[in-house]
Amino acid sequence: MDRRVARTRSALHAALIELMLTRGYDGTTVEEICRVAKVGRSTFYTHYADKDALKRDGLASIGRSLRQSRHETVRDDALGFVLPMLRHAREHVDHYRALAGGHGGSMALASIREILAGIVRQEMRSSRRRTVSADVAVNYLVGAFMAVLTWWLDRGAIESPEQMADAFRDLSAGYAAMHRPTRN
Amino acid sequence: MDRRVARTRSALHAALIELMLTRGYDGTTVEEICRVAKVGRSTFYTHYADKDALKRDGLASIGRSLRQSRHETVRDDALGFVLPMLRHAREHVDHYRALAGGHGGSMALASIREILAGIVRQEMRSSRRRTVSADVAVNYLVGAFMAVLTWWLDRGAIESPEQMADAFRDLSAGYAAMHRPTRN
Amino acid sequence: MDRRVARTRSALHAALIELMLTRGYDGTTVEEICRVAKVGRSTFYTHYADKDALKRDGLASIGRSLRQSRHETVRDDALGFVLPMLRHAREHVDHYRALAGGHGGSMALASIREILAGIVRQEMRSSRRRTVSADVAVNYLVGAFMAVLTWWLDRGAIESPEQMADAFRDLSAGYAAMHRPTRN
Amino acid sequence: MDRRVARTRSALHAALIELMLTRGYDGTTVEEICRVAKVGRSTFYTHYADKDALKRDGLASIGRSLRQSRHETVRDDALGFVLPMLRHAREHVDHYRALAGGHGGSMALASIREILAGIVRQEMRSSRRRTVSADVAVNYLVGAFMAVLTWWLDRGAIESPEQMADAFRDLSAGYAAMHRPTRN
């Protein structure tokens, strides 16, 4: 693929991020994105079908990057995903705040939520107790995590990922008790 | 106020709810709302500045109704809001699913979330331990609850509110341990 | 129909005429028409499907006006249409020059040509000789007339309609000889 | 010049002709022309500045061919151009119908008309009478001829060139009377 293509696309991604931080997703116009990215509007449409396609593309790379960074730091733990995820979020603050923050990012959140749910569900495979529906538990945990994550990021990610992870683990004692891995 | 006014407004609310359940909020057009509500488009604008104003109006009445139903069944408990809220949600399934459900309802969710956060924060006033930031805990709990609630409603609210409340309490053991009321 | 509608439409017609005289038909943009007519571009499209529809509408009124003015001055003559037509053209110079003139007006010309052909064909009904195909004759006469008309208008319609009609009749002696009305 | 160049150009000409017969000139796209001619779009622009340049080039060669074929069969006659032109047209039916035919070809027609006008004007040099403006006569004759020619071609050029020429001469008796060459 042409080097120009890569340049154009990343310029578009950056512009989208930047504008979403101010106006939110819905309030951002394709024309504005192009103006900020210094790209012709028709060029935009040769790369992406619409604004959503651009966002999905951005999300996909976040997803890839997240999944990969998790594999590097495997933890044999019901809440193993927590710390890697927090670290990843802090490294990509702008992306996260743009996609998840403010009022608009429901779809983006839903996407991240979905990735997380997959991870949590997989981690639960090895737990022994099943007194509550696994689905409820997954949604509980992911919902709680997303809320804490969003709150943390929206305030500027002041605390360290480790502090947040500890606090989250304490609060999740009830969940942990039920889904402790089998072999301990 | 004219009786016609009330009729017009409630027709608009009903139409919005109905359409949001199918197309989602963003995919719903003022024109469609009016067509469904059998109301002239210009009439719409004499009542509401825009689609958002209509939604906010609907949310406000849900909020009122929710706050009121909670006062009727006060519980002196860190998780006292859970059961009343679940019951209220089940009584107004359509409203909740329309405003919170599926892919679109981020803003509506945020609104409900805000109401809940107020309630939880108030309940926490009487707790003794403060090992983690109160804000984290509030966000944790509300996020978890909203996620469970949304999941429950999206699947048709099959389980009873009591079942859900029990499951939620079990999962929240960690939270509860830290915010147990002072006087026990 | 609203008075505003009439105003809008005639403003659009006037703008089209004006711009066609400078840029020609194809070089004229819907946006320019709207700017000149001081009309919103979206309003344009509530009245006409596209630029062509606007032109056709203008042509239709010319057609009506022409046919009517002809009925007022009936001439029992194979070339009866000539003088009325020339007079009509001079009265509506701008319309004619815009629609027929320059390089663009082929479609408009074709339309006027069609009207004329109908008239000529009808006048030929009463002629006795048929040594050449009637169609050839009709096309011959109409083509010649349109060419002379266009030439006359493009140069500013300096000569009087009567002068032009006389010249045209002289040149058409061959045609007239063959299609002289039966009863003389 | 490379042989490939000639091949490319003639492929483009052929494609233009072919497409004009179906879609008309304005409805024909540079991209389509290239697709039909099996030529890259960028290659098109290395040969012609735009669609018009391609057409003009095609017209020019018709013009050359026409002027030359006329010299071969000179007639010392006011209407001397008629028969050669008709014959030429029939030999190049496709070119003529594409450029002149149907609804679109005003510019092409104008071009041919211009060539003809030159010829006629030159033939008139030797005529004695000047009772009407020479310009009117030229336009009259050329207009009539073009109309008859177009009509003839559009219907498939069924009649022989000789038949058409005779008919045309009969109809032009008035013109001929006035512009009969001096020496008879």
Next chain:
DNA sequence: TCCTAAGCGAGACGGTACGTCTTGTCTTCCA
């Protein structure tokens, strides 16, 4: 009971954004 202020429907209007299409320039490879 009437008549007057309102609610209301219809729809013209100016905007803004959309996604599509075509044009002409320019760059990069290939044969």
Next chain:
DNA sequence: TGGAAGACAAGACGTACCGTCTCGCTTAGGA
């Protein structure tokens, strides 16, 4: 070096909504 491929900017197109507005019709509800 001529040609193919295709990225790119520019800008017109026709569509879809939006929010404002004007215009009459109807319909309460107070005089």
